[in-house]
Amino acid sequence: MSWQEELRKLDEELASGRLSADDYRVRRDQVLSSAVAHGEDPNAAAETQQQQVSQPQETPQPEQQTPDDEGQSADSTQVIAPLDPSAERTQTVPPWQAQHAQQAQQMQQPHQAPYAQQQPPMPQAGGYQQGPASPAGGFQQPGPASPAGGFQQPGPASPAGGFQQQGYPQQQQQFPPQHQQPPQQPWNGGQPDQAPPWGGGDFPPLGPPGGPDWGASQGPEGFEDGQRKSGKGKIFAIIGAVVVLAGIAVGAYLLWGTGDDNADPRNPPSSQQQNPPASSQPVEDPLPIGEISGQPEEHSEVKTFADVPGLTYLNDQEVESYERADPGDTKFTVYRDGQGATAVILLTKVGDKGAASDEVSSLAGIQTNNGAESVTEGVPDGVLVTAFEDGAQYRAHYLSGDVLVRVEAVSENGLEAARAYFDDALEAQLNVLPVDG
Incomplete structure (x- = not known):
């Protein structure tokens, strides 16, 4: 079977609906490609075919079967195998792309592309019968897409003029003469259609990929303008905040940083004096005084024992x-209970502890030599106590480390009142400066 007969058979199968439009184009391209590969002249055959189809077409009559065909049943099939191995590589073209491709190729000149790339031209009078132009979505083709080799076709051979398509007005189509040119690219190497499935006449064409007009503004580029404006606003806000903070710092420096220029440099402000570092523990008082009831009278003028003789509190023997x-630092404090009782505390730091222990006994002996009586009842060990009954007065001397302690109490209300206030003062002092064992 020649390639012209194969083309006519494909037209008949397409007209009868046994072959889909996609399969028709694929198999037609295969036939044309095989004809070019075998060196046949498709132009001459095309002119012959044009003369045949230009004659008045009559209603096709079914061909009579030859004796060779009588042995075959009406259901005999014919399988057309691919003539070129490259023809098996098919390209699926959606209906909407096929329509656009067919319309674009119909506008081209007949000699503008090789047979492998051309689509059927615009329908002309006297050509093959063809149905109306397919809609944008393409006609629905019954059955699954045929394979590269085609389905086996049942039924008798179709007439030379082909079957008329049912339900469509008859139109004739003919192929103009074609001038063969050397193929420049594969039969399936057409330019890809960039139009989207939803495109068409209602939407503007898309630009080339990567161009400024390609696609719509999507993703981050849709927010670039807003981000640029927002970034400028943030920059201005940061600059304003820095200016405000700088103004506050300058104002604070001018207000408090310069200080008083007229201040006496010999008496700098207390804020400029360097305070000693605070210790984690409070500094202990080397001469502590216990919590004694009454109103205290601190004599801050007494710093050392050299200040004590001026108080006329001790006699010459006691001094x-x-x-x-070897006395040193000294503290002298007086307490009054408000009821006629008075307590006196004298603390002296000594340099010679051995001599100070002897002087405790010497001080107690000075009291007894002046008319006082020694008191031992209710007195702690190591403490020497004397009492003057006429003066309602009690005195105690003891040594606590390197501190010589003297506690005295006197009352206007008699010896018993003096003893009560004396016991309270002595107990409070023993709590902070206990007697040596």
Whole structure:
């Protein structure tokens, strides 16, 4: 069977609906490609075919079967195998792309492309019968898409003029003469259609991929303008905040940083004086005084034992006894309970602890030599206590480390009142400066 007969058979199968439009184009391209490969002249055959189809077409009559065909049943099939191995590589073209491709190729000149790339031209009078132009979505083709080799076709051979398509007005189509040119690219190497499935006449054409007009503004580029505006606003806000903070810092420096220019440099402000670093523990008082009831009278003028003789509190013998113990720092405090009782606390730091221990006994002996009586009842060990009954007065001397302690109490209300206030003061002092064992 020649390639012209194969083309006519394909037209008949397409007209009868046994072959889909996609399969028709694929198999037609295969036939044309095989004809070119075998060196046949498709142009001459095309002119012959044009003369045949230009004659008045009559109603096709079914051909009579030859004796060779009588042995075959009406259901005999014919399988057309691919003539070129490259023809098996098919390209699926959606209906909407096929329509656009066919319309674009119909506008081209007949000699503008090789047979492998041309689509059927615009219908002309006297050509093959053809149905109306397919809609944008393409006609629905019954049955699955045929394979590369085609389905086996049942039924008798179709007439030379082909079957008329049912339900469509008859139109004739003919192929103009074609001028063969050397193929420049594969039969399926057409330019890809960039139009989207939803495109068409209602939408503008898309630009080339990567161009400025390609696609719509999507993704991050849709927000670029807003982000640029937002970025400028943030920059201005940051600059404004920095300016405000700088103004506050300058104002604070001018207000508090310069200080008083007229201040006496010999008496700098207390804020400029360097305070000693605070210790984690409070500094202990080397001469502590216990919590004694009454109103205290601190004599801050007494710093050392050299300040004590000026108080006229000790007699000459007592001063001499203190001086033999190498006295140093001294604290002198008086308490009054508001009921006629008075307590006196004298604390002296000594440099010679051995001599100070002897001077405790010497001070107690000075009291007894002046008319006082020694008191031992209710007195802690190591503490020497004397009492003057006429003056309602009690005195105690003891040594606590390197501190010589003297506690005295006197009351206007008699000896018992003096003893009560004395016991309270002595107990409070023993709590902070206990007697040496």
